Amino acid sequence: xxxxxxxxxxxxxxxxxxxxxxxxxxxxxxxxxxxxxxxxxxxxxxxxxxxxxxxxxxxxxxxxxxxxxxxxxxxxxxxxxxxxxxxxxxxxxxxxxxxxxxxxxxxxxxxx
Amino acid sequence: xxxxxxxxxxxxxxxxxxxxxxxxxxxxxxxxxxxxxxxxxxxxxxxxxxxxxxxxxxxxxxxxxxxxxxxxxxxxxxxxxxxxxxxxxxxxxxxxxxxxxxxxxxxxxxxxxxxxx
Numbered sequence: 075x076x077x078x079x080x081x082x083x084x085x086x087x088x089x090x091x092x093x094x095x096x097x098x099x100x101x102x103x104x105x106x107x108x109x110x111x112x113x114x115x116x117x118x119x120x121x122x123x124x125x126x127x128x129x130x131x132x133x134x135x136x137x138x139x140x141x142x143x144x145x146x147x148x149x150x151x152x153x154x155x156x157x158x159x160x161x162x163x164x165x166x167x168x169x170x171x172x173x174x175x176x177x178x179x180x181x182x183x184x185x186x
Numbered sequence: 187x188x189x190x191x192x193x194x195x196x197x198x199x200x201x202x203x204x205x206x207x208x209x210x211x212x213x214x215x216x217x218x219x220x221x222x223x224x225x226x227x228x229x230x231x232x233x234x235x236x237x238x239x240x241x242x243x244x245x246x247x248x249x250x251x252x253x254x255x256x257x258x259x260x261x262x263x264x265x266x267x268x269x270x271x272x273x274x275x276x277x278x279x280x281x282x283x284x285x286x287x288x289x290x291x292x293x294x295x296x297x298x299x300x301x302x303x
Binding site for chain 1: 190228230231233289290294
């Protein structure tokens with residue numbers, strides 16, 4: 075079975091631009107979570123969605139938003155990009171929110 | 187607030203030897219889960235092993251075992267018979283299961299393991 079997939083793999087943007095990252099969960103998984111991993115640190119929780127509803131939000135500004143679609147795939151949107159948004163963005167899925175999360179390969183975002 | 191501490195920024199181990207990666211946590215919640223993930227240079231977080239706070243026995247998955255000492259709030263990962271392919275960053279993480287909202291993972295800062303010949 076296919077694992078969690080994310081697109082694109084790499085992205086370069088300039089300050090002030092907008093970016094959309096995409097994630098497809100493992101087949102049958104209904105929950106998707108997003109994490110930001112800055113170089114040299116552990117991942118930080120951004121959002122969790124279950125059955126298209128937001129179940130949790132981390133300590134990130136309103137420039138960050140997300141949604142989950144009827145097929146359980148998800149998008150993470152970041153507006154007005156800052157240099158500090160440069161990071162690896164990881165998506166994880168699980169069947170229900172309280173089970174082991176399985177991660178995708180990530181999207182590496184560089185903001186210039 | 188929950189916190190995960192990994193005090194070893196880097197570790198070296200010889201091939202075929204065993205290695206222990208330390209993890210301590212801080213929480214007053216009685217119901218939680220502890221996870222270990224491996225992150226190769228490619229970036230993907232690979233799930234290795236899980237221990238629930240109410241589990242009586244230490245978790246094992248192949249060459250991975252978790253030394254869970256609840257009273258000391260530690261959850262060390264033991265890798266037996268190290269292989270060159272084990273060289274990677276290793277993260278300890280914690281989640282909570284008794285809430286009706288998100289079960290977010292809280293990660294430590296990681297330990298970089300280097301396996302040598």
